[in-house]
Amino acid sequence: MSGAGLAALLVLAQATSPGALGALAEAVAAQVHTAGAEPPLALAVSAPGRPALERAFATELLGRLTAAGLAPRLLAVPDPERAAREQGARSLLRLRLDLAGTLVASGDVLSTWVNFWAGRAQTRSASPGAAVAAEVSADATVRLLARAGEGLSLELDPEPLARWPVRTLAVATGSLDPDGQPLVAVLTEEAVEVRGRDGRLLARRSLDALPRADPPSRDPFGTLCICQRRLLAFSAGRAAGEVLELSGGALVPREALARPVLGCLSARLEASLFPGLARFVPSSGPWPSLPGEPRAWGGSVRAGAPGPGVLVLLEDGTARWAEGTGGLHALPGVGAGAAAVDLAGDGAVRIAASSSAAAPAVDRLRLLAPDGGAELASVEVPGRILQVAAWSSARGPEEDLLLGVWRTDGGSELRLARRGR
Amino acid sequence: MSRRLLLLALGASLGVAGASAGAARARLGGTLAIGLSGLPVPAPGALADAPEAASARALVALPLCRLEAGAVPVLAAARRRTGSGAGEVVISPLAGARFPDGTALAAHDIARGWRALAAAGGGAYLGLLAPVASLEPLLEAAAARSEAELLLPLAYPWPDLEASLCHPALTPVRGSGAAAMGIGLYAQEAGGQLGRWPGVPSGLPFPAAVSFVPALPRAAARLLRTGELRAVLGEPGQSEPPGPLLFATYLAHRPGRVPEGALAVLAALDLGELVRTFVPGPATPMPGLLPPSLLEPPPRPAPGRPGPPVAGAGAFTLGFDAALPEHRAVAERLQVKLHDAGYRVRLQASDRPGLVRARTDGSLDAALVSVLLPPLPAPALAVVLALADPQLLSRELPALGAIEDPGARATRVRDRAVELQRTLPLVPLYARGLRARLGPSLVDARRDAFGLLVLDDAWLTD
Numbered sequence: 001m002s003g004a005g006l007a008a009l010l011v012l013a014q015a016t017s018p019g020a021l022g023a024l025a026e027a028v029a030a031q032v033h034t035a036g037a038e039p040p041l042a043l044a045v046s047a048p049g050r051p052a053l054e055r056a057f058a059t060e061l062l063g064r065l066t067a068a069g070l071a072p073r074l075l076a077v078p079d080p081e082r083a084a085r086e087q088g089a090r091s092l093l094r095l096r097l098d099l100a101g102t103l104v105a106s107g108d109v110l111s112t113w114v115n116f117w118a119g120r121a122q123t124r125s126a127s128p129g130a131a132v133a134a135e136v137s138a139d140a141t142v143r144l145l146a147r148a149g150e151g152l153s154l155e156l157d158p159e160p161l162a163r164w165p166v167r168t169l170a171v172a173t174g175s176l177d178p179d180g181q182p183l184v185a186v187l188t189e190e191a192v193e194v195r196g197r198d199g200r201l202l203a204r205r206s207l208d209a210l211p212r213a214d215p216p217s218r219d220p221f222g223t224l225c226i227c228q229r230r231l232l233a234f235s236a237g238r239a240a241g242e243v244l245e246l247s248g249g250a251l252v253p254r255e256a257l258a259r260p261v262l263g264c265l266s267a268r269l270e271a272s273l274f275p276g277l278a279r280f281v282p283s284s285g286p287w288p289s290l291p292g293e294p295r296a297w298g299g300s301v302r303a304g305a306p307g308p309g310v311l312v313l314l315e316d317g318t319a320r321w322a323e324g325t326g327g328l329h330a331l332p333g334v335g336a337g338a339a340a341v342d343l344a345g346d347g348a349v350r351i352a353a354s355s356s357a358a359a360p361a362v363d364r365l366r367l368l369a370p371d372g373g374a375e376l377a378s379v380e381v382p383g384r385i386l387q388v389a390a391w392s393s394a395r396g397p398e399e400d401l402l403l404g405v406w407r408t409d410g411g412s413e414l415r416l417a418r419r420g421r
Numbered sequence: 422m423s424r425r426l427l428l429l430a431l432g433a434s435l436g437v438a439g440a441s442a443g444a445a446r447a448r449l450g451g452t453l454a455i456g457l458s459g460l461p462v463p464a465p466g467a468l469a470d471a472p473e474a475a476s477a478r479a480l481v482a483l484p485l486c487r488l489e490a491g492a493v494p495v496l497a498a499a500r501r502r503t504g505s506g507a508g509e510v511v512i513s514p515l516a517g518a519r520f521p522d523g524t525a526l527a528a529h530d531i532a533r534g535w536r537a538l539a540a541a542g543g544g545a546y547l548g549l550l551a552p553v554a555s556l557e558p559l560l561e562a563a564a565a566r567s568e569a570e571l572l573l574p575l576a577y578p579w580p581d582l583e584a585s586l587c588h589p590a591l592t593p594v595r596g597s598g599a600a601a602m603g604i605g606l607y608a609q610e611a612g613g614q615l616g617r618w619p620g621v622p623s624g625l626p627f628p629a630a631v632s633f634v635p636a637l638p639r640a641a642a643r644l645l646r647t648g649e650l651r652a653v654l655g656e657p658g659q660s661e662p663p664g665p666l667l668f669a670t671y672l673a674h675r676p677g678r679v680p681e682g683a684l685a686v687l688a689a690l691d692l693g694e695l696v697r698t699f700v701p702g703p704a705t706p707m708p709g710l711l712p713p714s715l716l717e718p719p720p721r722p723a724p725g726r727p728g729p730p731v732a733g734a735g736a737f738t739l740g741f742d743a744a745l746p747e748h749r750a751v752a753e754r755l756q757v758k759l760h761d762a763g764y765r766v767r768l769q770a771s772d773r774p775g776l777v778r779a780r781t782d783g784s785l786d787a788a789l790v791s792v793l794l795p796p797l798p799a800p801a802l803a804v805v806l807a808l809a810d811p812q813l814l815s816r817e818l819p820a821l822g823a824i825e826d827p828g829a830r831a832t833r834v835r836d837r838a839v840e841l842q843r844t845l846p847l848v849p850l851y852a853r854g855l856r857a858r859l860g861p862s863l864v865d866a867r868r869d870a871f872g873l874l875v876l877d878d879a880w881l882t883d
Contacts (some may be wrong), residue, residue: 212622360445
């Protein structure tokens with residue numbers, strides 16, 4: 001709590017319907033209203049170690065503050081008071097959530113109106129602030145949300161699923177046959193391969209038949225995705241790609257592919273390659289709108305539930321995660337491989353990404369919060385992670401991660417990472 | 422693609438940029454500024470076999486292939502056909518390999534380049550092609566025709582021919598002198614800069630341009646640190662592993678022209694002291710006919726006290742290559758040693774073609790000669806024999822090539838090297854490797870099996 005002379009108020013709200021989180025938001029909104037906060041109101045919520053709970057409470061509270069006419073906006077910055085002043089908010093609500101048997105929201109609301117005549121002097125408004133505190137009994141939703149971001153860790157399987165003497169270009173997962181069996185497809189410098197859960201090779205098609213790109217990309221690079229049980233493969237070393245179907249244990253070409261395809265939502269997300277370079281620019285399809293002229297070196301599309309969206313990896317080491325719901329988040333420090341994953345099987349999509357280190361002998365697979373990129377967990381992986389794909393686990397709703405890793409000897413391997421126990 | 426299993430996993434340890442800003446995929450752009458310490462600016466047409474010169478030249482004239490775990494095609498692929506007799510090797514230029522004038526690499530370019538080798542002072546490297554039946558007329562005919570592939574029929578089995586084709590001396594070049602063109606990662610642009618050249622089958626390099634800058638030894642470290650230079654060639658690195666030491670130096674003499682006593686003095690020379698004092702590293706004494714990595718050093722008489730000076734015992738002329746700084750130092754040291762033993766040595770510096778000419782026409786009694794040996798014992802011996810006495814090639818190689826097992830072949834080569842050392846007009850002195858210093862912002866530089874710096878996939882972190 002901060003601010004001497006602030007009136008303290010404690011309201012014990014008993015949660016019934018609409019759930020503990022809603023009741024807590026209701027109680028906080030009522031206190032903010034009573035304290036006489038003026039719109040626009042900046043909101044900063046923290047729940048250390050519980051990002052899902054933090055997000056969900058912020059959503060509930062934003063709805064109630066909006067209904068109260070306070071025109072709230074959410075801040076996710078280290079110094080919310082300064083940001084609120086810079087953004088022209090007239091008041092700021094700072095809250096911290098703690099869960100220890102009961103769920104407690106505590107903090108303060110203060111005026112951030114800047115007196116023009118004060119010049120550069122750091123002054124606070126004369127209007128009084130107030131302490132805010134509320135408590136509810138935690139219900140099942142609160143406990144689930146709290147657990148979702150808690151104790152997450154990553155674990156790397158000790159042995160690779162497959163090895164190649166050449167580089168991997170792209171990794172995709174999905175079903176290629178009518179019985180829906182999840183398979184992994186890998187595009188290497190030489191071929192497209194389909195492998196089973198144990199890494200066993202099921203089918204292979206060489207790229208030899210495809211015309212060479214002129215100039216080809218020196219950096220081994222390509223796209224691979226599974227759309228409607230068909231495999232769309234495009235190597236930047238070739239002038240054209242192929243649409244392949246798994247039929248009778250063989251990959252049969254069904255269609256030529258003029259451009260790389262990152263994935264499919266309502267339509268194919270097509271890209272254009274820069275000639276001779278391992279970079280692409282979105283060309284057609286339901287791409288999120290990205291500012292400027294984005295030069296991307298990777299990306300992945302998550303089509304299914306939960307959390308469909310498009311992840312674009314830009315060459316400046318940042319990524320954009322465009323949720324299916326329309327939100328666009330910037331994530332810093334992301335390397336050339338990343339994918340959205342429901343690692344815990346709790347319906348919360350997070351981003352698994354390689355590090356942005358230049359040429360690490362040991363890379364780090366990082367699990368990031370999809371909004372803002374806070375690191376939730378990480379694991380060291382020998383080599384360089386160039387591809388990441390989410391893979392439905394055999395154990396239940398959890399998803400595992402498949403990694404295309406480049407070794408220092410010029411070869412590559414497919415490795416599996418999963419939620420740590 | 423040019424990345425394959427590397428024989429020497431040095432790539433990661435060379436010039437790793439630590440945790441500097443960058444990304445997991447190669448960054449595009451920047452100028453690859455290379456400092457040249459005591460080296461001329463690389464020219465496609467000049468023979469470049471010293472490790473530094475060969476490494477730099479590859480930026481403007483790539484070799485046919487890179488020797489790593491095997492021969493990785495860069496400009497051409499070689500495949501073996503079992504035909505009549507010992508079979509044949511077919512060299513096919515890769516699609517997309519184009520000279521800076523836009524014309525595609527053809528078989529006759531390769532043949533013409535090899536024919537010009539002797540005149541450029543690289544005749545010893547024709548030893549790599551010695552197992553090809555009727556080499557001279559074959560190259561003459563191939564140089565005149567325009568055919569898609571170059572067919573090399575073998576006079577006797579020679580399993581190492583494909584690997585030998587990756588030697589930088591066999592780099593394809595069109596034209597000669599200042600007008601010579603190679604197919605490099607970079608080519609001269611209108612403004613005179615060296616910009617990325619799209620006529621390389623493995624694709625465009627990552628840095629946008631390359632520049633060669635004369636570098637003074639004292640300034641190099643600072644310029645590397647500040648990023649003004651990304652690598653310095655010609656100066657020994659401090660932290661990098663030395664890599665293979667295959668640039669071998671011999672004193673070659675004309676039989677009967679150097680007094681026996683002087684040869685005995687040379688044979689008893691303390692090579693360890695010579696290398697430590699006069700040959701900047703990485704270098705090693707070479708008591709045997711081949712570098713120690715290829716041939717376990719045979720026992721050699723311990724350096725004894727020089728015998729009493731023999732007044733007026735004899736004088737002879739020793740030539741050396743003016744382009745190699747350690748040649749002068751070593752030649753002067755030998756001159757002093759021989760003077761103490763009573764032999765007068767006249768030193769004569771010349772360029773590489775001049776040195777070879779003078780050796781051939783008899784105007785030199787002895788010369789210091791350096792050759793870049795392949796990392797495989799049999800082709801290495803072929804180059805040494807071509808250097809000493811080309812007539813030995815057809816006598817020695819067929820029996821070696823007939824041994825199919827590489828291990829057994831290497832053992833036999835070593836045995837023959839020890840036996841031949843007594844009769845060849847060569848005094849082995851030392852072998853050295855690449856002198857290079859890499860800056861922290863240069864990533865993915867690697868070494869091939871010759872020990873050359875391969876910058877094909879290198880990129881800059883800033």
